[in-house]
Amino acid sequence: MPVFHSSAGEAALLDTEAATSRTERRDQQVARILDAAKTCFVRSGFQGASMQQICSEVGMSPGALYRYFPSKEAIIEAITEADRRRDAEIFSVLTLGGDVVDGFVAAAMAHIRYMHESGNAPLFAEIRAESMRNDAIDFACKMSMKDVDDSFRSFLRGAVDRGEIDPCADLDTILPVMVAFGEGLAINDLPAQGVDFERLEVVIRAIATAVLRPTGRSTAS
Amino acid sequence: MPVFHSSAGEAALLDTEAATSRTERRDQQVARILDAAKTCFVRSGFQGASMQQICSEVGMSPGALYRYFPSKEAIIEAITEADRRRDAEIFSVLTLGGDVVDGFVAAAMAHIRYMHESGNAPLFAEIRAESMRNDAIDFACKMSMKDVDDSFRSFLRGAVDRGEIDPCADLDTILPVMVAFGEGLAINDLPAQGVDFERLEVVIRAIATAVLRPTGRSTAS
């Protein structure tokens, strides 16, 4: 007994679930699948989770699920892309305006906070492990990282040009190091280990200051 | 046609492969299996690699392989423990003697160099991802990390007591941050991405100095 509930024409406009056009409903189903798949992947890993488990989690038959994704690999790729994109957004928003070190610290803390609250650390660890052997996943990671890298690079290069900072090394070294640092913080979720946010910020600020060496000529307070 | 080559009694003492007692031969087989399994796990992940693939890699039948390990899980645990132990050794050896910052930087660089040369980054990423959902693996990671943590803690606390350094925050914050940093560097293998070792050391030294805040009262040069 299928469940194609409600909405026979215009009457459904009064439903709490708003108007569901063909494509809207499809997008909702895709979202439901990705959400359930993420749950399964966090629980068992990309390879460990089975399509049957994902089907159970969504409440959908295999035949139905395959109407939305052509393969398990496609689901993994979609989840990876969505996760990396959301993760990159945390950075891109916070690199603009304000003091260089402040921006750096704010971005780092926002990232730490997001990772802690979303509970996405296991998913990130899984994605990163998969990226070491799966070219499609590696590509997705590199793509989203390139955006972050570009933002940070222009952000920092601008500060260097304006004489606000005098980095302890070239940006081609500092940026990969900071990315690595961020990834380490991401998979470790220090707040979950009992590390205090404020003490954490003190250490991160010290690190940012040491690496960027602000000259005191900053335009911001 | 089994392959129980050579060594019928004492004659084997002249073999190039030295004397192989019962337990010695067994240890060699175990080592061969772990080596082959590691290859497979790096290639396909813990869940992605099959026992048949491991058998092919070792050149051994399933029946024979199961004489040495009771399950796939047992192999994964053995590999994890060996990898974490070897990784921890890199640190424990280098925390003693010399200037505090020098020791810190030396340990970090040794770790980076080891990760780069051993090519163990993918295995580490896999182990870390698995540790998020497998309690046995998580335990193994925490155990080996505890040794490193203890070494560093006593090392740094001693320096603090002697007035050599004045950390920018308490050790309970600095240590987790440094561990996270190290893990980030481990999975990223920056030298493989073209980052120069010497420039890398400059940045790491700046970070170590900033976090530890040496007072100049160091006993070493």
Added chain:
DNA sequence: GATTTATGCGAATGATCATTCTCAATTTAT
């Protein structure tokens, strides 16, 4: 030399895997 034990092979096992197929119900288009 005979017996016990350790080690090996390779086929077999039942479970589970990703995916496909058939068909029914529903929605949209005509």
Added chain:
DNA sequence: ATAAATTGAGAATGATCATTCGCATAAATC
């Protein structure tokens, strides 16, 4: 109203999975 297209269920598919079994051979012990 009717036809076409979409979406669903659920059984079936063949492959592959981790693991086991029976049996043969080699080594160790007696």
